[in-house]
Amino acid sequence: MDEKKAVIILFGGSGDLAKRKLYPALFQLFNRGELQDHFAVIGTARRPWSDDYYQEIVTAAVTNLPQATPKKVAAFASHFYYQSHDVTDAEHYVTLKTLAQKLDDKYGVGGNRLYYMAMAPNFFGTIASHLKSEKLLTDDGFNRLVIEKPFGHDYESAKTLNDSISATFNEDQIYRIDHYLGKEMIQALLALRFGNQFFEPVWSNKYIDNIQVTLAEVVGVEERAGYYETAGALRDMVQNHIMQLLAYLTMKKPTAFTADAVHAAKDEVFNALHPYTVAEASANFIRAQYTEATIDGKTVPGYRQEDGVAPDSMTETFVAGKLQLDMPEWRGVPIYVRTGKRLTQKSTQVTITFKPTAPNIFAANGENKPNQLTIYVEPKEGYSLQINGKNMGQEFELENETLSFTHDDKSVNKAPEAYERLLLDALSGNQTNFTHWTELAQTWQFVDVIRKAWDQMPNMPTYAAGTMGPVAAAALLEADGHHWVFQP
Numbered sequence: 052m053d054e055k056k057a058v059i060i061l062f063g064g065s066g067d068l069a070k071r072k073l074y075p076a077l078f079q080l081f082n083r084g085e086l087q088d089h090f091a092v093i094g095t096a097r098r099p100w101s102d103d104y105y106q107e108i109v110t111a112a113v114t115n116l117p118q119a120t121p122k123k124v125a126a127f128a129s130h131f132y133y134q135s136h137d138v139t140d141a142e143h144y145v146t147l148k149t150l151a152q153k154l155d156d157k158y159g160v161g162g163n164r165l166y167y168m169a170m171a172p173n174f175f176g177t178i179a180s181h182l183k184s185e186k187l188l189t190d191d192g193f194n195r196l197v198i199e200k201p202f203g204h205d206y207e208s209a210k211t212l213n214d215s216i217s218a219t220f221n222e223d224q225i226y227r228i229d230h231y232l233g234k235e236m237i238q239a240l241l242a243l244r245f246g247n248q249f250f251e252p253v254w255s256n257k258y259i260d261n262i263q264v265t266l267a268e269v270v271g272v273e274e275r276a277g278y279y280e281t282a283g284a285l286r287d288m289v290q291n292h293i294m295q296l297l298a299y300l301t302m303k304k305p306t307a308f309t310a311d312a313v314h315a316a317k318d319e320v321f322n323a324l325h326p327y328t329v330a331e332a333s334a335n336f337i338r339a340q341y342t343e344a345t346i347d348g349k350t351v352p353g354y355r356q357e358d359g360v361a362p363d364s365m366t367e368t369f370v371a372g373k374l375q376l377d378m379p380e381w382r383g384v385p386i387y388v389r390t391g392k393r394l395t396q397k398s399t400q401v402t403i404t405f406k407p408t409a410p411n412i413f414a415a416n417g418e419n420k421p422n423q424l425t426i427y428v429e430p431k432e433g434y435s436l437q438i439n440g441k442n443m444g445q446e447f448e449l450e451n452e453t454l455s456f457t458h459d460d461k462s463v464n465k466a467p468e469a470y471e472r473l474l475l476d477a478l479s480g481n482q483t484n485f486t487h488w489t490e491l492a493q494t495w496q497f498v499d500v501i502r503k504a505w506d507q508m509p510n511m512p513t514y515a516a517g518t519m520g521p522v523a524a525a526a527l528l529e530a531d532g533h534h535w536v537f538q539p
């Protein structure tokens with residue numbers, strides 16, 4: 052295996068994401084030998100930490116991982132350096148540049164730089180322009196920018212951000228993170244759709260009746276009210292994760308399994324998103340906020356009672372909606388999506404319901420149920436396919452049967468975490484699992500109309516914590532003669 056060589060400059064080195072996700076992911080890459088001797092990480096943040104203290108933080112973040120021996124952890128942590136940094140101060144970038152060059156020489160990195168923005172998004176643009184003005188980008192080796200969500204707040208702010216990072220980095224140097232694209236079962240969707248002869252021909256409005264996507268969470272707003280109050284479920288989950296999932300579910304077969312071809316296929320889907328007027332958006336998308344409830348004898352606060360949330364907050368914690376694609380293959384197929392916090396259980400899953408067979412020659416032989424394919428993304432990872440069989444016996448009676456496959460716990464635990472995968476992709480120069488600007492532009496424009504519709508509505512509907520959302524979410528499907536297949 053070729054070890055990856057880079058100086059990784061992490062903006063937001065003292066942050067929660069770095070501790071919870073990035074240090075463990077880097078450790079796993081180190082453990083797997085993807086990172087060995089020729090790398091260094093410079094953590095930056097405002098706090099005046101020493102290298103030693105920073106290394107203690109990194110050590111604490113990885114020490115409980117299954118493969119972490121004290122020796123390995125010490126070797127790993129020795130690659131970490133800290134620089135206290137004011138992102139608005141040009142002088143600090145000069146110091147950063149000198150340190151990066153010093154570490155490049157020390158570890159024999161060859162000029163490769165990965166700039167990772169994992170901090171408050173309002174500074175992303177400032178950082179990118181200083182990287183250019185203070186000439187941090189190297190002439191030899193690669194220079195790549197990894198940028199966390201939220202990528203903007205609406206189309207305008209996303210465009211401003213994109214313009215500012217594009218002044219320093221070309222599109223092929225920008226790696227916009229959507230961690231759902233690093234998930235095993237999201238990637239597996241491509242294998243399922245394009246690696247099987249029998250799904251491809253039936254994957255269109257000729258045979259598919261409707262598609263349902265659920266991203267349900269049990270957690271509430273946690274300690275993230277500051278961010279969540281400005282986002283809400285629509286911006287937090289729909290504009291990014293749900294849209295990406297939708298593209299993988301509906302895109303045409305890419306001409307090749309390459310980043311360019313996959314992005315081109317996704318673009319076609321986003322271009323075909325049926326645009327709603329404000330009135331259509333309010334008819335097709337509903338929102339709600341969770342209220343206090345007692346779950347298993349424990350009282351869970353309502354959203355407006357959470358720390359950091361305004362008592363009259365109009366931020367939605369639940370969204371359900373219907374999307375349509377203006378593509379010949381998908382015209383007439385409703386795509387229902389929903390996501391929310393404080394729902395019944397954590398589950399990300401997709402159900403594809405096929406049309407009934409026609410003509411049905413078994414009208415007198417029991418119920419000929421439509422085929423249903425469910426893709427379990429998380430925490431269960433696998434598939435199930437509902438088919439019609441015949442029950443055992445003399446009579447000819449149809450019987451609904453399930454073919455199912457679930458990855459076992461051992462394989463699930465062994466598989467790389469989304470961040471591990473995505474960091475390796477960025478270090479390897481593979482952009483397949485990152486989002487392009489064109490995708491974000493389209494999805495923000497779509498979502499902005501829904502936002503506008505809701506902003507004109509004075510009332511915030513509610514649902515009790517621990518349920519699957521408001522009745523309006525069920526009504527949305529009932530109006531079309533459908534129901535949510537996944538009903539925990």
Ligand code: BG6
Pocket residue numbers: 268287399
């Ligand atoms: C993040 C959102 O992008 O995704 C969070 O900001 C959410 O609010 C999280 O909890 C869900 O991710 P996962 O991987 O737990 O499904």
